[in-house]
Amino acid sequence: MDEIALHILDIAMNAVTAGARRLEIAVHEDHERDRLEVRVADDGKGMDAEQLRRVLEQFASDKSGRRHPIGLGLALLEQTAEACGGQMRVASRPGRGTEVAAWMRLSHVDRPPLGDLKDTVFALCVGAPDVDMALTYRRNGWTARFGSAAVRRELGPGQSLQSPVGLRAVRRALLGVPDS
Numbered sequence: 001m002d003e004i005a006l007h008i009l010d011i012a013m014n015a016v017t018a019g020a021r022r023l024e025i026a027v028h029e030d031h032e033r034d035r036l037e038v039r040v041a042d043d044g045k046g047m048d049a050e051q052l053r054r055v056l057e058q059f060a061s062d063k064s065g066r067r068h069p070i071g072l073g074l075a076l077l078e079q080t081a082e083a084c085g086g087q088m089r090v091a092s093r094p095g096r097g098t099e100v101a102a103w104m105r106l107s108h109v110d111r112p113p114l115g116d117l118k119d120t121v122f123a124l125c126v127g128a129p130d131v132d133m134a135l136t137y138r139r140n141g142w143t144a145r146f147g148s149a150a151v152r153r154e155l156g157p158g159q160s161l162q163s164p165v166g167l168r169a170v171r172r173a174l175l176g177v178p179d180s
Contacts, residue, residue: 001076003115004038009123010073011040011100016128018044020097023124023131027117029106029139035086036106036114041099047092056090077102084108118174121146125170129161137177144176 001007004027012023020042028037047055055074077100078088086104104111121135125148133148148161151169160166 001073001080001112003112004036004080005115005117005120007073007077007080007102008038008040008117009120011077012042012120012124012133013127014073015040015042015044015098016124016131018042018046018098020044021131022134024134024136025121026136027114027138029114031106031140034106035103036111037101037103039099039101041097043097046094046096046098048094052090052092074100080104080110080112084111116179118177118179121174121177122170125151125161126167129166135177139178144178146173146177 001010008025008027012025015023022043024039024041026037026039028035030037056078057075074088074090081088081102081104084104085108086102088100088102090098090100092098117135117137121133124131124133129148131148133146135144135146137144148170151161151166151173152159155161155166155169161170
């Protein structure tokens with residue numbers, strides 16, 4: 001994938017597909033330590049050890065035996081992290097959710113750009129308006145936060161994040177998140 005934000009979008013959409021009602025995304029750029037950290041945690045259905053092993057392979061099989069790219073997103077993130085002097089870890093428990101954490105060197109020549117976190121979170125809010133999305137972005141001691149639950153509370157009952165008013169409210173709430 002060309003941007004870290006696309007890795008985040010892929011992992012988050014997998015979480016939504018797995019029934020997540022809450023998604024926490026954290027991105028930390030630490031220039032002093034030359035480190036980019038990304039974490040996506042959800043409260044979805046989670047995976048047992050065998051499912052996790054299969055998902056970390058480049059291609060996982062479905063029940064029909066066909067090979068398709070179910071686990072490709074995680075494998076690509078792991079490959080990117082390792083190619084950039086870092087690593088990835090996935091922790092998951094059935095019924096408890098999944099956490100994906102990766103880090104890599106910020107200055108590594110092969111590190112993809114961060115990409116547009118605002119558009120990524122906006123797309124997640126539009127695509128899964130009932131899921132509580134939380135983003136924490138830190139860069140050298142400065143922090144920006146976004147929470148879709150707060151936006152829904154501001155909108156009041158009966159207003160969807162997908163409505164024109166909801167879309168504008170999400171965009172306003174994302175103003176504190178920097179552009180890539």
